[in-house]
Amino acid sequence: MSKVHVTTTVNGDAVEFLADPRETLLDCLRDHVGLTGTKEGCGTGDCGACSVEMEGVLVCSCLVLGVEANGKRVDTIEGMSDGHDLHPLQRKFIEHAALQCGFCTPGFLVAAKALLARSPDPTEEEVRYWLAGNLCRCTGYDKIVRAVMDAAAEMRQEAA
Amino acid sequence: MRYHTPTTFAEAAGIAAAAQGVTRFLAGGTDVLVQMRAGMVLPDDLIDLKKIDGVDRIDPTPEGGWRIGVAVPGIALGAHEALRADWPGVVEGMELVGSTQIQGRATLVGNLCNGSPAADSVPGLVAAGAMAEITGPDGGRVVPVADIPAGPGRTTLQPGEVISALLLPPRGTAGGDAYLRFIPRTEMDIAVVGCAVNLRCDGDTVTEASVVLGAVAPTVVSVPAASAAIIGTALDDTALGTLAEAASAACRPIDDKRGTIAFRTEVAGVLAKRAARIAHARAKGENA
Amino acid sequence: MAKDGLTEFRLIGTRPDRPDGLDKVTGRARYGADFALPGMLFGAVVRSPHAHARIVRIDTSRALALEGVKAVVTRADLPDGLEGEDWDLQENTLAGDRALYDGHAVAAVAATSRLLAEEAARLIEVDYEVLPHVIDVDDAIRPDAPVIRQGAADASVPEGMPPNVVRYMEFGHGDIEAGFAEADIVRERSYRTEAAHQGYIEPHACVGQLGADGAGEMWVCTQGQWYIRRMCAAVLGLETAQLRVTPSEIGGGFGGKTTIFMEPLSLALSRKAGGRPVKIVMSRAEVLRATGPTASASMDVRIGMKKDGTITAARAEFRMQGGAFPGAPVDMALYCAFAPYKLPAVQHIGYDVLANRPKCAAYRAPGSPMGAFAVESLLDEMCRELGIDPVEMRLTNAVREGDRASYGPTFGSIGLVEVLEAAKGHPNMAAPLGPNQGRGIASGYWFNHSGETSVSMAISEDGTAQVSVGTPDIGGSRASIALMVAERLGIPYEDVRVNVVETGALGVNEPTHGSRATFASGKAAVVAAEQAIAEMCRRAAAEWGIDAEAVEWVDGAAQPAGPNAGRFPPMTIAEIAGKMGQTGGPISGHHEGLPEGVGASFGAHVVDVEVDPETGRVTILRYVVVQDAGRAIHPAYVEGQYQGGAVQGIGWALNEEYVYDDRGRLANPAFLDYRVPVASDLPMIDTVIVEVPNPGHPYGVRGVGETGITPPLPAIANAIEDAVGVRLTHLPMSPSKVLAALKGRG
Incomplete structure (x- = not known):
């Protein structure tokens, strides 16, 4: 070996x-x-x-x-963060209480970032299907989906 | 475990032919690594095909079909607009395999060679009449994809043989295909039943059809009686009813953790109807 | 909605960022598998592939011959003579003469790498003599079933019961037959639920180190570091205080991380490997095969009802298997089953039955979901038959403060009526339903729990505060405890740091279980803060030369209690803390005990579903959770508990189950086929936080963690009947089962 x-x-x-x-x-x-x-x-x-x-x-x-x-x-x-500057997704996850135990959080953040890179204005359904391969057992996904949508909105605003 | 990175398929076949112990080819790896992790398969030789030139390409063939490399992941297949326009059923079958993350790695050939009767991409390939280009220690051959599966976890590939590309025929005019599967959740499950329908129309009338079921027998099954049920019809309710009956009648499923015999048999007919409607709409150029 | 709606708080009820948020979004937070120590070895566990087998021989020689293998442990390395629960824990840690379930640990090995340890585990040869097995609870309770263990029954089991019955209970009140005679209709049905797993995403992981002197340390993902310490010490015959257990961040528990599995093995391997630390991380397959799922249940319920919806009598007989050891939560299931209803007569009968399955562990409101599935389903059917609105029926029979609970005690302050009224008024109740769509409602209950609690709080030199708690933070409890302490001290939320500490730092704490962390650690932390406040008032009084009783604490500062006390400017916490070295030394508070005044939490869920009549697929269209929080300290994390509980219940209702093959092997030990809900399965989960403050807590807190998993099971069954007219009585309500019912094959 x-x-x-x-x-x-x-x-x-x-x-x-x-x-x-x-x-x-x-x-x-x-x-x-x-x-x-x-x-x-x-x-x-x-x-x-x-x-x-x-x-x-x-x-x-x-x-x-x-x-x-x-x-x-x-x-x-x-x-994912730029030094102390958190990525908008990281900030929104904290702000929306989109994590409880936090164990699945890194995977969700990395996956959500990939989504927003190709789809800056995703629908709720798109977010849910893109993230279907990320299991969260704590949150029921509600706050995660909201955090991703909100981060997307903020990033669109910054880009505009 | 020895990890090999051949640069040609001939070299890959040579390594496989010379290997003494357990050998696996690695393309996307989404099945092989799971089996290794579970200790089900502990390869002595693992042959990574991704260093071979062209394995990540999708090319048009001179005949007007498509040649798909063995390491093209689902995400690249789905992003190829022209291929999707020709064979939406094949592409959607592949796209149903696993999560976004899995799509970044999983391949059509891997899905085929894993030998699962429930493989989502295989019914669509068989319904499309896809061919597999095989390289072996003694040269190459081209066989229908339908001839590759041999039973759960088994293929007809001989020791040392490796699939070097998949070939899709020209779409031609007024054709459409579709694949539907049933899973308990909305994502992340293995098909409990799958059904691909590929057909051609003259106006509203179906002139050619191929109906292929997955997860209802030891291998995917083509159902000529189901195809016959819709050829010559405009997919009226009677024809769809006959189609569903023929599809259900062809099922030889098992009871397992994913579904019952009764469920699979029943739902095979339901999916055949639904997939036929989508394929029909696509053949007529309607948005579906 | 709060009964004392006039109370205003500075911080309670706000939604600040959680203190551990930054670490958890950057990947810095350290979970069980993230620890590494110098010289660390890696462990792997050999598990039985049989449901029930005599262990004839274990040959470890080939494994030990492998270079890099440092230790092998079998049951022979563990002490003899344990009894009761300690014996159960030891037997579950490593099988003795028999393997009792598929996945039961038989041996363990430590080596210099994980791959090497796994290879060595494959080289350990175990000869088994396969024995007859039994999986299903109704099979296991038969008199002629394979016997899991002779003599396992406790004193509650009458003579002549079948051999796998290990606990029996019978309780109730009122004249049950008179009650049924008084009813206009009496209906009886049988229900079954399958075992579900907690499904935390983090597999069990630990690093254990144990020297020849019997002193050891462990880093582990757990809900309760003191439980780990006590249980490991018992299983290995160690002195408890010689073990120091540090909890890592925990990647979900839901009750499943309140006990031990492979943790003692890391210590036992370490001891045999010369004291080198040993890390063991379970695979997902190990988690599903060998850690605690919940029990499976078979239940008969009989209810009598008048035409106006009044329940006259109720009877429940529950049979549960919790694996090869006693402990199925049949008692809790019975206590909770009828808890929302004021009953003149009720009878409960329960059987705890052994079967060849993994030892069940607690799972969010243990037992309550099963009982609710049976009772809330039957009540819904009876409402349908009598043409009564299911919410009105629940209001008609709802328990209120002062009522006798179905299981005996008298309820204190509870908020069931407020919950039902809020559900009734929710917009979802008026949403239009299309073809094949239906609406279901159900109630749920959990007692909540207090338990052994020890908390310390210390004021730092700059007037900030640190709180040491023993309850690991699974879902934001650091934030809620910091809010309460900051509120009480009158300082900013950011000035309080809550630390979850190791066993050496506090007295014994029960785990984060029973929805107790914010209640019990929170209450103790407030008491500790009040002690510190009293001390700070004394320090200020001494400086001012007035009586300590004449000083009050307002907005983070000591001040004279009134004009008569003297005229001094307020002395802030920072001023007092800054000179504490000169005024008497450290200022701190400490409280330990069994915090009294637990407040129960009722909930009601309303779900809308659509059923595909051709495939049996059930889609959740709308969902609302209504639950009494007492008071929501950090409402975002209260909502999170509601939503998470509901979705776990949805999973249990629709697709999650342990599936065994005919040889008794778990057929679905992976997330691929153990189907927890994924994001695309669900809509948003609406929440309504009802606040009927708990008088037993300084800020009115009830536990909120558990009730939410209970109502989804029956609510969805009720919605399915509303949608397509078929009644499902066996979970999960998977497409196969729903379609079979629709086709009359059910």
Whole structure:
């Protein structure tokens, strides 16, 4: 089981690690890169807690091998804010009480950010279907959907 | 586990043919990694196909059809307007596989080779008459997608063989296809029943049809009797009723955690009717 | 709506940002699996693939021979001689001579990496002799059922009961037969609910470290660090005070993280591995196979009603299995079943039955949803038969303050009538319904709980305050406790920091369960704040040279209580705190005890559904939760509890269930087929916070966490009948079941 040297860019930073080829990108981010904001809720792509963007595409990091990230750009929850400036989604999640336990929150934020990048003015239905792969057991989704819609509105206003 | 990144399909087939233990090909990985995680499959050799040139491309064929690379994820399929215009049923079948996140990785070929009778993209491919281009240790062959599934978790691919592309035929005129599935929730489930309908019209009248069911037998099943029920009709209620009966009659389902025999049999007919209506509308150029 | 609507608060009832929000939106918050220690090993658990089997032999030699494997633990490594609940916990931690359910832990291994530990676990060979098993509660209660454990019945079980009955109860009041005789109609039905899992998104995770000296530490995601400590100590035979347990942030619990599963294994492995810390993180499959789901239930209910809707008598017989150990919440189910109704005569009978399933754990209002499903369904059917409005029937029979509860005690201040009136007036009740659409209503109840509570509060040198609580924050309790303390101290919300502390820092606290954190830790924190206020008044009085009794605390400052007390400018908390080193030392408050005055919470839900008559799919169109909060300290998080509870109930009602194959193996141990609701399944969940303040709490708080899961089960069944005329009596009301009922196959 020889390990593979992986070179990647995580949140804009050059990162290198040695990965057992069986390890997922999620394992590598958490155990080798030290970024534990990305969570494992299922390990089977059913809960979305491990959502990250790879090359700008939203994926479950539990369904990507660490070795597949070689040469790729990966963006995680830890890269979402600009220093102390929170992303509007992060602010709106706090403001709308869109989190209770907070465990699913990083995955929701990363997924919602990907949605707003391609659809700045989503309908409620669009938000709900886009986020269907992110499970939240605490909130019943109501406040999450509101927070995403409100963040979208604010971002549209800023862009205008 | 050895991780391989061949740059040609011939090389990939060679690695697979030479491998002694458990071998898996990796395209999107959304099934293989789940199986690895559950300990169901512990590959000795994992062959990543994504470094092969062209696997991420969707190209028109000289005949007017489409050639789809093995690593094209659902999200790229869905974003390809021309392909969607030709084969909306094939595209929507793929788009129903998993979440947005899964769509970022999952592929048509992976969905096919996983061998699940409930694979959402396979009925649409079979109804469309799609072909699979196979590379093996001794060269290549092209077979209908319908011939690939062999039963739950099994395919007819031989050791060392790897699918190198999927081929969709030219759409032609006045054609339309559609895929519907039933799941208990609105998203994230495996199909309890799936049904694809591909048809061609002359005016309102159906002239050609193919009805294919998923999740009601060990493999996807084409239902000639269901196709016959609507050919020559304008999809009136009688024809739809006969279609539904034929679809239900073709079911050989099981009772399991996802649905009962009675439910699957009943709903297969319901979905056949609904999918036929959508395909019919699409064939006539109506917005559906 | 509040009874003392004149009271005005500066902070109570506002919606500030939660103090832990920033960490939780940036990925910085540390949950169970996020801890790592130097020299840490990784554990993996070997689990039984059989529902019931004798363990003939465990061979660990191949695993131990693997390079990097540092320890293996089997039951032989745990002490003998435990009894009662401690034995149950130990037996559930690691099987003894028999595996009692699919997923029952049999051995555990620690190695230098997670992959290596998993590989080693596969190398541990276990020979099983498969035994007959039983899964369903109605099968398990048969006299000839496979016996899960001889001698497990407690003293409540009369002679001659079937062997898997381990607890029996019978209670009630009034003349039940006279009551039924007085009724215009008497109806009886049977109902069944399937086991549901709490479904927290964070799998169980811990890092445990235990030395040869018997002193150890643990970092763990739990609702209750003292429970973890006591239970681990009991299972491993340790001295309790030698263990120090630190709770991580917790990724949901809903009752399921109030007990132990693999936590003692990390300590046992650590001890055998020379004291190196051992991390164990469960997979989702392990969570579903081996941690506590709720019980499944089979229930018979009989109710007598007059034509005007008055209930004359009621009887319930509930049978529940809670896995291979005693503890199905059949008692709670019975207590709650008829709680919203004033009954002249009622009889309850309950059976706790063993089956070859995982040991059930608490799940949000344990038992109450099952009982409500049965009772609220039958009442709705009777209203339909008699042509009575279901809300009016509920108002006619509603319990009020001073009424005797169906389960015995007398209700204090409660808000059921206010809840029903608010539901009646909600706009959703007047929304038009189309074809195949229907409306359902149901009530729900939870007692709420207080329990052992210990809280400390200290004033810092700059006049800010820190509060140490023992109840982990699952859904915003830091915010609500900070609001109450800041309100009382008269300082800004931001000046109070609430810390959830480890077992070494306070006396014993019960977990965050029973909807108690904001009530009990909140009440204790207010008492502690009042102690600090009294001390600060004394310090000011001493400086002013007046009696402490002549000083009052207003807006965050000490001031003379009146003109006679003397004329001094107010002395602020910052001024007093700034010189506390010279005026007598630290200023703090501390309260511990069993806070009295718990206030029960009633709720009523109104749901509109549409049923697809060709597929049986049920779509939730509109949903409103009405519930008595006593007083909403932070209304956003009260709404969150209502919405979250309702959606868990919706999941249980429609699609969630434990499915077993014919060999007794769990067929759906993944979120793929254990179908919790996803965002696209749902509409917005409207909420109405009714506030009938609880006189037993300084700010009127009742618990709000649990009641909300109860009404959805019957409300949806009632709505389905309203929509398409079929009555579902067996959860979940999945498309297969609804379609079968529509086709007359039900």
